[in-house]
Amino acid sequence: MMRQISGQHLVIETAEDTFATTPWAKALAADPALSAVYGEFYAQLNSPMFKSLPYFLKKRGFKSPSDVNDCNWQYWKGTSNNLFADLSTNPAMANDFHAAMQCHSKYNLTPWPEVYPTSTVVSALKPDRALVVDIGGSKGHDLEKFRLCHPDIPDGSLILQDLPDVVKDVQVDPAISVQAYDFFTPQPVKGARIYFMHNVLHDWPDDSAITILKNVASAMEKGYSKLLIHESLISRVNPLARVTVSDITMMACLAAKERTEIEWGEVIRNSGLRIVRIWRPPQSVESVIEVELD
Template sequence: MAAYPPTLEALTLLDSIAKLSDGLKNGEQGAREGLLGACSKLISELSHPTETMLMLLWAQPSHHTILRMAVEIRLFQAMSGIGAEGQRTADIAAKCAHQADPILVGRMLRHLAAMDTVRETGPDTFAPTALSNAFAEPAYQDSILYIFEDFQPVHQATPSFFHKHGFKSPDSGVDGPFQHTFNCKGDHYFEYFPKHNPEMGRRFASMMEAWSKGRPRWFQEEYYPVRQRLIDGADKGSEAFLVDVGGGTGHDIEGLLQAFGAEIPGKLVLQERPEIIEIAQVSPEVQTMAHDFLTEQPVKGARAYYFHSIIQDWTDPVNTQILKSIVPAMKKGYSKILVNDFVVPNQGAHWAQTCMDWELMESLGARHRTVAEHTALYEGAGLKVVGIWRHPQSVDSLIELELT
C-alpha cells in the first residue's frame, strides 16, 4: 500500500508511548493499561482506512471462524505442550481430532500466527502463546462456542430488528434483538436458557468464569477495603456474612473465601438459578441456595448482599424490584448492598464498556449507567450511595449502598 503520512496525533502518541514505556519498566501502576490504549490508538492513526477495513471485515471474521474450528479439532490442546522452538504442522495435525488434514491445519495456523494467537518460529513451524494456551482451557473454549454459535446470530439479526421495530433503543427485556433472532418474544434471555437451550446457558456461565480471569477482583485491597468496610464491625453472632446474589458458578464468593478464610465472621451464601447452582464450583464452606432475586430475600440481616454484573442486565423497573426484594432483609446501619458493575464516564469510555453496553442492549434490553443514573436508581429503591471504589487497572467499579 502507498505511503500514508503520520498524523500529528500519531506523533503525539509516540511521545506518550515512550513515557509509558519507561513507566512500565519502573513498575508504575497504570502504565500497562495506558500503553494498551495508546498503542491501539497509534495503530488506528497509522493505518490507512483500507487497511483498517481489511482488518475489521476480512482478517477478524476469518480469525473468529478459525478459532471456532480450532475448538472442533482441539488444535489448542494439541499445541499446549509444545516448547518455544515450535513444532512442524504435520506433527501438530497428527495430535488434532477428526484426522484433520495437515494442509488445512497449516492454513489455520498461518492466520492464527498473523493475528498473534500463535507464534510462527520457522517455515511451517509454530509454537503456542499464553493466549493459545488459555484457549485450550474449558472456560475459554466455551466462550468461543458461545459467541460464535449462540450470540453471533444475534449480532447479524440486530439490523433487521431495528428495521422492524424502529430505530430506538430497546427498553424491554423480553422483546429485543435476542428474542427477534430466536423467535422467542416474551422469554427473557435468562429464561430462554433452561426452557429452550440449556447448553447455551452452560456455555454462558462458563464464559462468565473466563470473563473474571485476569481482572482485578473486588475484594483485593487495592480495589475495595473488605476488612475496614465489612469485616470490622461485623456482628460475630450473625449467621450470614455475605450473600452473593445471582453469583453464577461461584467464582466471586469462592475468591473471597480463599482471600480471607477464617477472617470471615459468618456464613457465605451463593444464590443462583437452580440449573446454575447444580454446576456451582465452590468449597463446602459456601452454602448454595436456589433463589429468584425478584422475590423476597430469604437470608436476613447479612452484613452484605453482593451483586456482580446484575444491575447492568436489567431495566430500571426490574432493578427497582430486585433491590426492593433485598431492602426488607437488611438491618439499618449494618447491612450493605455491594454493586460490582460498570460506571460509565461521561467522556472517554473504555472499549470493554462500550461493546458490552451494545451486547446488553441486544441480549437484555439493558444498559450501563453513569454515576447520576446509578444514584437515581438506588434512591428510588430506598437506598443511598455511600461510596464508589475502583481498582486502578479495572474498568468496573464497586458501589456501596445502605438504607436511607
C-alpha cells in the same frame, strides 16, 4: 489454520510449519471454560445475536429497546422467552453462558476484594450472620475470590444465590453454601453483612432493577448491612470501549444498558437506598458502588 492464527499473533511461527504457543493459547488448552467461550459461546450466542441487531433496530425505528420480553433476543430467536428463560431450557447454551461469566471474572477483571476493602467487613461480622450473599452469583467465582483473600472465614458463611438450574450441580468450597433463589422474590437471608451483586443489574431495565434492589433492601439491617454493586459506570464523555461493548451487548440480548453515575444514583435512590461511596481504583474497569439503607 495455523497460518491464520499465527498472523493474528495467537501462536508464534518460529520456522516453516513450526509454531510456539502463547500464554493465551496455553490458557485455551488448559481451561475448558475459556474454550467454551471462544467456541460455542461466540459461535452460537454472541455473534448471531449481533447479526440480527441492525435489522431489529431498523424495524423499531432505531429506538432504544426497553422491554426484556420484546427485544432483539426474541427477534433473532423467534421465541417469546427472554435470555434467562431460554438458558433455563437449554443446558448446553447455559453452560457456555456461565463459562463466559466465569472467564470474564477470571481473566478480565480486577478481583472485587482489590476494588473494595473487604477486610473492614470481615472484622465487624456479628455471630450467626451471613458474611457475603452473592445474588445472581453464577457458579460462585466471585465468592471464591473473596475466600482466597480471607481463607479463615467459617464454613457456610458465604452464600451463593442463583436460579435453580444454575446452582443445582455447582461444586464449591465448604465456605460457600448454595441457595436456589429468584431475585424477583423476597430475599430469604436477613441481616447479612454484605449483599453483593456483580453484573446483575446491568441486565435489567430500571423498573426491574428497582424491584430487585427493593427485595435486597427489605432484608438489610440498618447501620450494619451493606450492598456492594460491582458494575461498570459508563462515562458520559469518552467512555471506555470495553464498557461501550458491554452496553451494546446488554441492548442486544436484554434491552438493557450500562448506567452512568447519575443513572445509578437514580435507581438506587428510588429503591430506598443511598450511595455511601463509589470505589473506582484507576486499574479497574468495573467499580464497586457501596450502598446502605437510606
